[in-house]
Amino acid sequence: MNFIIPLIILLILAHGYIKGVKVYDAFIEGAKDGLLITVKILPYIAAMLLAVGMLRSSGGLDFMLYVLRPLTNAAGIPEEVMPLIIMKPLSGSGALGILADILKRSGADSHAGVLASIIMSSTETIFYTITVYFGSIGIKNIRHTLAAAVIADIAGVAAAILVCRLFLF
Template sequence: MNYIILAIIPIIVGAVTIYGILKGVKVYECFVEGAKDGISICIRIFPYLLAMLVGVGVFRASGILGYFTALIAPVVKLIGLPSEIVPLIFIKPLSGSGAMGVFTDILKQYGADSIIGIIASIIMGTTETIFYTLTVYYGAVGIKKIRHTLWSAIIADITAIIMAVNLARILLG
């Protein structure tokens, strides 16, 4: 079974290649064209990604996140959300790597089996890097008006956070 798991990607690549050859597609030429398109997309979206990553770095390094967490702590306690989770909630929509750093700090400080650790784990698995995803996907195809996407994603993340708190409380009884 382990051999199949280790070989799954080469098997898929081989199957796609063989299928393309059988259908008369010039597989190598298509691959090269796709690689060219991928590089041009990377060049187009790089400034947006750089701006977002610099913004997240400044936000974390300046200490504003700590002040904002202290300010909003009384409000989040009303819904039963531990205030220690607030930095994760604000960083996750912006940066997956930034959220992973905050998440790691939470687990080191409170432990994976604590209510805070469980809520943070559920949030990491159920929320999205909204602004990063919008930047990459919409920037890649040149969409400038995101319409209802942002609000839908924010509502989905809020729902996931509320459910994370409730699910963790149910699991820990």
């Protein structure tokens, strides 16, 4: 199995040679373009990370959990999963940290652990993704993208809750 990656590289080089592509020059050009895009989107990423940090540090996340507690209790959502539901649209790394904490405290096979794992895999980091993708190409008006993404995220969370209720717990 150690030969697969070198084999893929060799196939790419051979294909480029057969097609008459200057592979090294194409690689350098692609790397240069990638670096320019990285520099272009870096301010958007920094702003998003700052906003997430401020939300967590200011107690905004705790306040949101307090406000939503009656609704989540009525829906039967474990309390420890709510920070993940709120954080996942904002920050993938923050959500991953919350997931790790849920799995450590509640266990991977618990209701909270399974639900958190399904939510983690069936939702997207909406605001980060919109920031990076739209920011990289200079689009300021995202129109209906955010609404559609939030609806899809809610559907993913609802489906995770339904799957856990019907099939697992």
